[in-house]
Amino acid sequence: MKKTWLICDFHIHTDISDGKIPINEVIKLYGEHHFDVISITDHIVDSKCLEKREKNNEPLYSLQKENFQDYLRLLWKKSVEAWEKYNMLIIPGAEITNNTNEYHILAIDIKEYIEPDLSVKEIIQEIHKQGGIAIACHPHYKSNDGPQPFLHLWNNHDKYANLFDAWEVANRNELFNVIGLQKFNYIANSDFHEAKHLYSWKTFIGAVKNREAIKTAIHKNDSVAIFLYRKNNKIKI
Numbered sequence: 412m413k414k415t416w417l418i419c420d421f422h423i424h425t426d427i428s429d430g431k432i433p434i435n436e437v438i439k440l441y442g443e444h445h446f447d448v449i450s451i452t453d454h455i456v457d458s459k460c461l462e463k464r465e466k467n468n469e470p471l472y473s474l475q476k477e478n479f480q481d482y483l484r485l486l487w488k489k490s491v492e493a494w495e496k497y498n499m500l501i502i503p504g505a506e507i508t509n510n511t512n513e514y515h516i517l518a519i520d521i522k523e524y525i526e527p528d529l530s531v532k533e534i535i536q537e538i539h540k541q542g543g544i545a546i547a548c549h550p551h552y553k554s555n556d557g558p559q560p561f562l563h564l565w566n567n568h569d570k571y572a573n574l575f576d577a578w579e580v581a582n583r584n585e586l587f588n589v590i591g592l593q594k595f596n597y598i599a600n601s602d603f604h605e606a607k608h609l610y611s612w613k614t615f616i617g618a619v620k621n622r623e624a625i626k627t628a629i630h631k632n633d634s635v636a637i638f639l640y641r642k643n644n645k646i647k648i
C-alpha cells in the first residue's frame with residue numbers, strides 16, 4: 412500500500428453516548444464525504460458524575476463496563492462494512508471522560524474498558540498497555556463553552572507533556588494557540604455530536620492507510636497537518 416495524505420477525524424460521538432446521530436448514519440456521512448480514517452469515541456463517564464446524573468434523572472450518556480465489549484464488537488463489525496463500502500478505516504476508541512476532575516482523554520484503538528476514575532497518568536498507562544494512543548482533548552478554554560472548562564490537563568501540562576501521544580491543538584471550531592506554542596505533538600478533531608460538526612478542524616496524516624501506520628504517525632508527529640474543513644471544500648487527494 413502506498414503512503415498518501417489521509418483525511419482523518421479521531422473524535423466522534425454517536426447516539427450510543429451523547430451524540431445525536433446513530434452510528435450507521437455517522438459512518439454514511441463520513442464515508443460519503445470521502446474521509447479516509449475515523450475513530451468512534453463514545454464517552455465513558457466517571458462514577459461521581461454518573462451518580463449526579465442519575466440523581467437528577469438525566470440520561471447517563473456513558474458506556475458501561477458491562478457493555479463495553481459489545482460496543483467494541485459493533486465497531487469492528489461496522490469497520491468491515493465501512494472498508495468495503497467506502498474504503499474508510501474505522502479505528503474503535505472511547506473518550507475517557509472525567510467531569511469531576513476535569514479531564515477528557517481520547518483512547519484510540521483500545522481493546523478493553525478503561526476506568527475513568529483513574530488518574531490521568533494511570534489512564535494513559537492503561538491505554539498504552541492495550542496498544543492504544545492517548546490524546547489530550549480540548550485542553551484549553553473554548554470560547555463557546557459553558558461554565559465548566561476542562562483545564563486540568565492544561566494546568567498540569569508540564570507533568571503530562573510527553574505522556575500523551577498528541578494534544579488537540581484544535582477541537583471543532585476552536586484553535587488552541589497555547590498547544591502550538593508548547594510545540595506538543597498535535598492533532599485536530601471535530602468532537603462530532605451532530606451533522607453540522609462535520610465542518611470543523613480536521614487532521615491530514617501522510618501514511619499508509621492502516622491502523623499501525625496511523626498510530627505511529629500520531630505518536631511521532633510525523634507527516635501530520637491540520638486543516639479547517641468547510642462546506643465548500645472539495646477535497647480530493
Ligand code: ZN
Pocket residue numbers: 506515548549
Ligand atoms: Zn470531551
Ligand code: ZN
Pocket residue numbers: 422424506602603
Ligand atoms: Zn468529545
